[in-house]
Amino acid sequence: MNLHCCNTHRLQQALIALSLMMCGMIQQALAAELSSDVLMEKRFADLSEQLRCPKCQNQSLADSDAIISRDLRRQLRELLQQGYSNAEVKQYMAARYGNFILYDPPVERATLVLWFAPLLLILLGAVILYRISRSHHRTSQTEHTKVDTLNQAEAKRLANLLVSQDSKVIQVTDDA
Amino acid sequence: MNQDTTVATNWPGWRWRLLLLLPMVLAFGMGALLWKSIGTDPNRLESNLIGKPIPELLGPSLLDQQRFLQRSDLSGQPALLNVWATWCTSCAIEHPYLIQIAKLEQVRIIGINYHDKRPQAIDWLNRLGNPYAFTVFDQQGDLGIELGVTGAPETYLVDAAGIIRARHVGILNERTWPQLRQQYQQLIADVDSQ
Numbered sequence: 001m002n003l004h005c006c007n008t009h010r011l012q013q014a015l016i017a018l019s020l021m022m023c024g025m026i027q028q029a030l031a032a033e034l035s036s037d038v039l040m041e042k043r044f045a046d047l048s049e050q051l052r053c054p055k056c057q058n059q060s061l062a063d064s065d066a067i068i069s070r071d072l073r074r075q076l077r078e079l080l081q082q083g084y085s086n087a088e089v090k091q092y093m094a095a096r097y098g099n100f101i102l103y104d105p106p107v108e109r110a111t112l113v114l115w116f117a118p119l120l121l122i123l124l125g126a127v128i129l130y131r132i133s134r135s136h137h138r139t140s141q142t143e144h145t146k147v148d149t150l151n152q153a154e155a156k157r158l159a160n161l162l163v164s165q166d167s168k169v170i171q172v173t174d175d176a
Numbered sequence: 177m178n179q180d181t182t183v184a185t186n187w188p189g190w191r192w193r194l195l196l197l198l199p200m201v202l203a204f205g206m207g208a209l210l211w212k213s214i215g216t217d218p219n220r221l222e223s224n225l226i227g228k229p230i231p232e233l234l235g236p237s238l239l240d241q242q243r244f245l246q247r248s249d250l251s252g253q254p255a256l257l258n259v260w261a262t263w264c265t266s267c268a269i270e271h272p273y274l275i276q277i278a279k280l281e282q283v284r285i286i287g288i289n290y291h292d293k294r295p296q297a298i299d300w301l302n303r304l305g306n307p308y309a310f311t312v313f314d315q316q317g318d319l320g321i322e323l324g325v326t327g328a329p330e331t332y333l334v335d336a337a338g339i340i341r342a343r344h345v346g347i348l349n350e351r352t353w354p355q356l357r358q359q360y361q362q363l364i365a366d367v368d369s370q
Contacts, residue, residue, distance in 0.1 A: 067291055
């Protein structure tokens with residue numbers, strides 16, 4: 001009886017220890033799975049924002065409720081589960097639906113204009129702005145130098161004039 | 177005001193006037209671009225799969241559940257792959273024309289029943305007639321993804337080796353078929369000459 005009791009007691013202890021150990025293991029496994037799931041979900045959400053619905057003009061796969069978008073979202077999830085990288089997923093989609101499906105199209109001959117036209121326009125604007133400001137600068141400089149030389153050249157005359165004027169004024173006031 | 181006049185006087189006159197033409201040039205360019213796009217469908221995309229073979233495995237047959245269809249079922253003949261569904265209203269408009277070209281021009285058409293229910297699809301063919309040599313039952317749209325299908329109706333021209341040669345988005349009718357017909361007949365001629 002006593003022996004039996006002790007045996008069950010020991011068994012209980014062993015079971016508790018075992019279950020605690022397993023708890024820890026399960027928790028660890030769960031945590032790992034959960035974090036990989038969260039990561040996968042994040043990638044899924046990001047990619048379905050970066051891919052365009054091929055049927056609609058201005059909706060991402062995430063936004064669109066078209067049949068094709070639902071199919072492609074399902075396919076996207078499957079590809080991620082199969083271990084495709086983000087670049088491989090995009091390649092897979094572009095191989096079937098063309099670059100249209102990518103919101104961020106690669107630099108190619110056909111997309112050169114798309115990528116570099118804004119830059120060219122900015123450059124053109126900068127050149128025009130520069131030329132205008134330079135011509136402004138030049139005119140204002142010449143005006144200044146003109147004014148300066150005038151002052152110097154006619155300083156004497158001006159002074160003389162002023163003096164004679166003053167004397168005239170004095171004369172006038174004197175007359176009055 | 178004052179600044180403008182000083183710029184104008186300092187820039188050589190002809191160069192200044194050339195710059196004034198810029199908005200007009202831009203407006204004309206814009207106009208030409210928009211003019212060009214009149215009448216073109218923005219939904220029409222180039223297919224990336226032209227020149228590529230259709231998948232080896234196509235899917236189960238619509239009419240014969242036991243049968244699984246493969247590329248080899250093209251049996252060495254050029255064909256049209258026509259994507260259709262009973263929920264697709266444009267497909268109902270297109271259907272009589274498919275029957276017409278299948279009958280009168282002996283065009284080999286293979287159906288892809290897309291995102292549909294089997295009983296409804298079979299009923300549709302029984303009621304409206306069956307222009308298809310055989311029909312793949314693509315319930316989940318898996319074959320659709322492999323072909324780059326975006327909706328229904330959509331038609332692919334496939335050569336004898338199963339390589340995609342052209343894609344048409346939308347209804348086939350007397351206005352749209354002639355472009356494809358030319359290519360189709362060329363493919364037939366290629367087979368005959370071999």
